[in-house]
Amino acid sequence: MNNTMRVLVIALAVAGLAACGNKTVKDDVRSTTPSDPRPTQVQTNNTDTSDGFSVADPNDPNAAPCLKVRVVNFDFDQSSVRPEFQATIDCHAKYLGLNGQWALSLEGHADERGSREYNMGLGERRGNSVSDLFKAKGTDSSQLMVTSFGEERPTCTESSEDCWSNNRRVELVYTKK
Amino acid sequence: MRSMMPVRFWVVWLSALGFILGSSALASAQTAGETGAGLTSTLTVTPGQRGGIKIAVVPFAWESAAPPPSQEQDVARVIRSNFNRSGKFEALREDRYGELPTTAADVNFGFWKLAKQEYVVVGRVTDNPDGTFRISYELLKTANEKRLLGFAEIGRPGDLRRVAHRIADTIYEQILGVRGAFDTQVAYVTSTGVGRDITYRLWVAHSDGFNPIAIAKNNEPFLSPAWSPDGKRLAYVSFERLANRSEPGRSSIIVQELASGVRKAYSSFRGINGAPAFSPDGTRLAMTLSRTGNPEITVMDFASGKLTQLTRHYAIDTEPQWSPDGQQLFFTSDRGGKPQIYRMAATGGDPVRISFQGEYNARVSVGFDGNLLAMVQGNGNVYRIAALDRSRGDPGTTTIITDGRLDESPSLAPNASMVLYAAREGTRGVLYAAAVDGTRLKQRLASSEGDVREPAWGPFRPR
Secondary structure, eight states: OOHHHHHHHHHHHHHHHHHHHHHHOOTTSOOOOTTOOSOSSSOOSOSOOTTSSSOSSTTSTTSOGGGGOOEEEOOTTOOSOOGGGHHHHHHHHHHHHHOTTEEEEEEEEOOSSSOHHHHHHHHHHHHHHHHHHHHHTTOOGGGEEEEEEETSSOSOOOSSHHHHHHHSEEEEEEEEO | OTTHHHHHHHHHHHHHHHHHHHTTOHHHHHHHSOOTTOEEEEEOSOGGGOOSEEEEEOOOEEOSSSOOOOGGGOHHHHHHHHHHHHSSEEEOOGGGOSOOOOSGGGOOHHHHHHTTOSEEEEEEEEEOTTSOEEEEEEEEETTTTEEEEEEEEEEOTTOHHHHHHHHHHHHHHHHHSSOOOSSOEEEEEEEESOGGGOEEEEEEEETTSOSOEEEEEESSOEEEEEEOTTSSEEEEEEOOOOTTOOOSSOOEEEEEETTTOOEEEEEOOSSOEEEEEEOTTSSEEEEEEOTTSSOEEEEEETTTOOEEEOOOOSSOEEEEEEOTTSSEEEEEEOTTSSOEEEEEETTOOOOEEOOOSSSEEEEEEEOTTSSEEEEEEEETTEEEEEEEEOTTOSSOEEEEOOOOSBOEEEEEOTTSSEEEEEEEETTEEEEEEEETTSSOOEEEEEESSSEEEEEEEOOOOOO
């Protein structure tokens, strides 16, 4: 591999991580931050974490990579989950099935356009739409709670399609039951 | 834990403020209250571009022993500013007063006729023995040289701006036959900060944005403030953590008494508790609840606490507003695919769609006669305030009355002559007051900081 190729591969990998990063780090989640005193690479007393679904904490660094995706995005004025997020929901449904002590708070959001109370309804509809997919995967309804924040908690405030598409989302927030 | 403290603190602080207001030191309320995110007014359209009835409001003679007031308390200046933003009048500019009469006897009608003024207002401020001001004024019509009004108001020091609003209301009504709405209040929400440090405040201010007082504060959102018909209470949506509830991020409808600061949560069901609206008689609250799985229009009776669900549809039904007679409810529904405005009997029944222009119509505000409705209308990526005039029957005439790109939350004045709404400027929310008559005259109520949204124009004050 020549140097140009190597740079390109690294750049692509970084870009991939960055794209992922947008959707993984959520301040509502007790994620393992760099300041966390726990050594991240030491094997914990979990039985077998090799598949990434038996970790006691979904925020464990050994958790399956797909569990790190915590945001589902939507098209304008739409609440149907795009096919690209099916794998994310499958992944979290699998974890919830194996870890009954965890529940998911599904926090629905809308972009800034239109009326705030209608957007409150739209956020809830998006949350319900994700919740329905979890239930179809066999997730117990006691592990699912839908809350809508409408357009009240944006991740960005620019009036652009980029920002709007980031704000049209359902956040998957793990809570202990 | 985090959100409990501010709430408690706030109630205490509010009581203290109530005391200050009660002890008649109105001027000190501004320094006691949080005024950091207050509003100041700026006219964005120059008078030359407008039409309207020409009226000269001559500077009032200051015959008090007290030092003359600031511009903000200058009675004639405030009256002129009120008239100009109403869209109905064009007040003579301050530098055009070649004569300065202070009583009707001094008025040289020839001068004002030459200046093309249809009406002249003169007045003077003197001292009452008890330390208050006496503000006497007269309204004259130049065409027939008649005196139409001659009244006196009493004002406390620091209260002259409100006196000016009352005088403007009286003159407005005398000339137009419609009650003025200058001496009214508005409520709105601001947010400051970002991320976890966002602070939301609910404010009450005069209709021109002056004298803002924060009446509630939290780190969780507030929205949809709604006035009780007597102007003594505000209902609003809060996401604050309530004492009897463990999880954050759940909405509640709170009703707060403005004088005492006493707050009570009326609706904290699972799901959405939103869009409160007092019935015209004040006995019921229409709202949006999704406790049955979907946002539905629901009416709560205050006396019994009984809830009556009026819609049963998989669509989003929200933003109920009462007709002035309390017999009907207007609301937003996307049962036809996109959000549009519907009307139904206040007891329930089949809704009828009433908005037909525009892809998206929501958040209706109903005028005092039930025939003029303001709403946010979306076409493509542009959202503006539309006025729907149904006075000649359905479907009515729709006029777009604002020119922003993301205008929302219209709230009609109690005389339906102006509409208050929220707009985006860059990444910031600001409030505007616009004339409803389609003149595109608008006034920006600028906040010194933060993001301003969710304006609600209060009712007329009791006469």
